[in-house]
Amino acid sequence: MTRRLYYDDSYLIEFRATVLDTEDRCRVVLQETAFYPSSGGQPFDMGSINGIAVTDVVDGDAGIVHVLASPIAGDTADCRIDWPRRFDHMQQHTGQHLLSAVIVDLFGIPTVAFHMGAESSSIELGTPAFNVEQIRAAVKRANEIVFENRPVTVSYTDASAPSDLRKPSEREGILRIIEIEGLDRSACGGTHVRHTGEIGPIAIRKTEKLRGNTRLEFLCGSRAVQRARSDYEQLSAVAQVFSCTLDDAAGLAASGIARLQDSEKARQKLAGELAQARGRQLHQETVPGADGLRRHWKRLPSGSFSEEIRWEAQSFTAQGKALYLATSENPAAVLLAASPDAGLAAGEWLKPRLTQAGGRGGGNAQMAQGSLPDAQNLKPIAEALSFL
Numbered sequence: 543m544t545r546r547l548y549y550d551d552s553y554l555i556e557f558r559a560t561v562l563d564t565e566d567r568c569r570v571v572l573q574e575t576a577f578y579p580s581s582g583g584q585p586f587d588m589g590s591i592n593g594i595a596v597t598d599v600v601d602g603d604a605g606i607v608h609v610l611a612s613p614i615a616g617d618t619a620d621c622r623i624d625w626p627r628r629f630d631h632m633q634q635h636t637g638q639h640l641l642s643a644v645i646v647d648l649f650g651i652p653t654v655a656f657h658m659g660a661e662s663s664s665i666e667l668g669t670p671a672f673n674v675e676q677i678r679a680a681v682k683r684a685n686e687i688v689f690e691n692r693p694v695t696v697s698y699t700d701a702s703a704p705s706d707l708r709k710p711s712e713r714e715g716i717l718r719i720i721e722i723e724g725l726d727r728s729a730c731g732g733t734h735v736r737h738t739g740e741i742g743p744i745a746i747r748k749t750e751k752l753r754g755n756t757r758l759e760f761l762c763g764s765r766a767v768q769r770a771r772s773d774y775e776q777l778s779a780v781a782q783v784f785s786c787t788l789d790d791a792a793g794l795a796a797s798g799i800a801r802l803q804d805s806e807k808a809r810q811k812l813a814g815e816l817a818q819a820r821g822r823q824l825h826q827e828t829v830p831g832a833d834g835l836r837r838h839w840k841r842l843p844s845g846s847f848s849e850e851i852r853w854e855a856q857s858f859t860a861q862g863k864a865l866y867l868a869t870s871e872n873p874a875a876v877l878l879a880a881s882p883d884a885g886l887a888a889g890e891w892l893k894p895r896l897t898q899a900g901g902r903g904g905g906n907a908q909m910a911q912g913s914l915p916d917a918q919n920l921k922p923i924a925e926a927l928s929f930l
Contacts (some may be wrong), residue, residue: 821857
């Protein structure tokens with residue numbers, strides 16, 4: 543089995559090891575390694591072995607397998623860890639321990655899962671809701687402990703011995719314990735910083751419901767700084783649009799959206815009134831057929847049926863003894879409106895004809911619509927309604 547050097551020293555970035563086993567010289571097991579394999583929500587380390595890029599690290603039955611971009615030569619491995627990636631993972635993972643412990647301490651809410659992503663990390667909290675006041679309190683307390691620069695230590699204990707772990711471990715044998723002084727003790731095999739100050743700032747980005755729990759997205763260290771800078775730039779752009787300060791941008795944006803919504807409602811109301819007036823005018827201008835029905839056919843080359851067309855159809859048929867047909871060739875679709883005295887129920891008449899043509903749709907007695915596989919299917923419907 544591979545000896546895990548990162549257990550005792552997460553800051554080790556260069557080492558030499560003996561090659562124990564290889565598969566095609568691209569999957570290498572070393573006698574000892576500082577490369578962390580994907581485990582416990584933390585991604586694998588990257589770096590190089592004998593100058594060859596490490597593309598994956600897997601915890602296998604025979605030891606830790608290092609997947610290389612090309613075959614390795616020889617039985618000695620000169621290894622180097624990608625330090626920026628490693629340190630970023632250390633910040634996020636220790637930050638997770640700190641944040642989870644703070645949430646337990648403040649609210650008694652446990653963390654049931656942890657995931658570290660490329661851009662942000664998340665914990666799943668055993669609660670259906672986590673409100674804004676709780677977020678503020680958790681962030682405030684977590685960053686206070688960061689600034690206190692408390693020691694973060696590694697120790698080992700037998701799993702059978704009594705302990706005050708934040709979360710009981712199901713493992714047997716010797717447990718590796720990560721302790722944040724005066725705050726948290728957790729069984730963990732991941733890589734961690736030596737003091738909380740190295741975590742850097744901790745920021746909670748958002749929450750969302752998940753399987754009756756709450757997923758909380760957070761950022762630590764450099765990620766939090768970069769995200770804060772990006773947020774500032776985005777907010778500055780919004781403030782520039784409104785010619786206001788950053789503090790006033792949110793309020794002005796909200797009031798602007800409210801005005802746009804009011805304007806859209808007014809536009810829709812006017813469009814509806816205009817469509818209804820157009821429907822009435824069409825009815826007056828349309829000459830009744832031999833059966834006494836007035837028929838109007840609106841042909842669209844493409845697109846879907848807008849609300850204005852529906853309003854026009856309803857207004858046209860509301861005048862009595864009328865049929866209104868709207869068709870679209872691409873995609874092939876049909877809308878039929880009928881007045882109560884037209885002698886047919888739109889939905890009952892249209893649905894079976896759509897089905898017979900391989901389409902689908904339906905509706906009520908006054909209005910129905912549906913889709914067809916081809917525009918050629920529109921002509922038989924128009925002919926059956928005496929529009930042709």
